[in-house]
Amino acid sequence: MTETLRLILRSAERPGGLPTFTADDTRPWSSGARDALIDQGILLEIGHTDFVYCDGCIDQHPLEVEIREYPTGMLGVAMCPECGRVNIPLERLRQWQLAPIGLAQSVMAAIGSSGPLDEITTNRIWSLGTIPSDDTPRDIFIARGLDWPDAREIVRQAEPLRRSPAPLVLSYATLPNPGIWSGFRPATDVLASICSLDDGVFTANLSDSLNRTTLPHSDAGEGSWITVTQAAKKLMKVVDDLDLKRARARVSGAANNGKFKTNDEKGTAREIHLDSFSTWLFEQQEINLNKPAW
Numbered sequence: 001m002t003e004t005l006r007l008i009l010r011s012a013e014r015p016g017g018l019p020t021f022t023a024d025d026t027r028p029w030s031s032g033a034r035d036a037l038i039d040q041g042i043l044l045e046i047g048h049t050d051f052v053y054c055d056g057c058i059d060q061h062p063l064e065v066e067i068r069e070y071p072t073g074m075l076g077v078a079m080c081p082e083c084g085r086v087n088i089p090l091e092r093l094r095q096w097q098l099a100p101i102g103l104a105q106s107v108m109a110a111i112g113s114s115g116p117l118d119e120i121t122t123n124r125i126w127s128l129g130t131i132p133s134d135d136t137p138r139d140i141f142i143a144r145g146l147d148w149p150d151a152r153e154i155v156r157q158a159e160p161l162r163r164s165p166a167p168l169v170l171s172y173a174t175l176p177n178p179g180i181w182s183g184f185r186p187a188t189d190v191l192a193s194i195c196s197l198d199d200g201v202f203t204a205n206l207s208d209s210l211n212r213t214t215l216p217h218s219d220a221g222e223g224s225w226i227t228v229t230q231a232a233k234k235l236m237k238v239v240d241d242l243d244l245k246r247a248r249a250r251v252s253g254a255a256n257n258g259k260f261k262t263n264d265e266k267g268t269a270r271e272i273h274l275d276s277f278s279t280w281l282f283e284q285q286e287i288n289l290n291k292p293a294w
């Protein structure tokens with residue numbers, strides 16, 4: 001079962017969407033592995049596949065399957081250039097997809113984290129909460145695709161990761177390129193190495209990774225920072241008749257004029273220190289309330 005779990009994690013590490021497995025794909029898996037993964041919530045059944053390889057001829061032609069309803073029930077029907085019409089039982093057309101949330105919940109249960117579980121970047125980075133460790137508590141993250149070309153940008157946008165004083169990042173199957181961390185260095189490990197599934201019991205061994213040192217980002221433990229858009233939305237709540245575009249422009253203008261503390265970045269990389277922004281926001285509210293009401 002552990003081998004099947006690792007196969008799924010490796011498949012999910014290839015660039016693209018979440019991996020899916022048809023009934024034919026799962027047939028070589030060890031006995032009970034598919035059911036155990038479904039029970040664990042790691043695999044989730046999705047709609048029937050419309051593609052199989054013919055099992056009636058040596059060439060195993062690829063077949064496009066149509067599901068038809070007969071008085072006797074539903075049946076897949078396809079045309080093979082050698083075999084002619086082929087009937088395919090629905091059971092063979094079932095398929096399952098990796099469920100990252102189910103995987104994250106399994107890891108949380110195995111390492112004793114009470115969460116909360118938070119998907120930071122869709123299908124890429126999850127926060128699993130904090131667990132105690134000998135020296136300092138560790139914030140546990142799961143990440144997928146940290147060796148993909150966009151990994152550096154995905155990490156840069158993952159604010160909870162940058163804010164963590166001691167992050168441990170568990171990638172699916174491949175250790176990330178150290179170049180993706182800018183300004184910090186989380187401890188890392190690989191789920192495909194530390195997780196196992198035996199007799200339906202999921203375990204994750206963090207004994208090595210919890211001993212690895214982390215170098216936190218300078219953003220960690222320095223109070224709250226917000227994006228220009230978050231700041232603009234706050235401004236819209238206190239100033240009448242502002243749309244998001246104009247609110248963003250006003251925030252950016254004030255930032256350029258040094259009205260509050262920022263990270264000295266421009267554009268989407270700009271971040272604003274919440275405390276100093278709140279002071280300016282209060283002033284804007286006062287101005288708005290004191291303007292003549294016509």
Ligand SMILES: [Zn+2]
Pocket residue numbers: 054055056057060061080081082083084
């Ligand atoms: Zn055939």
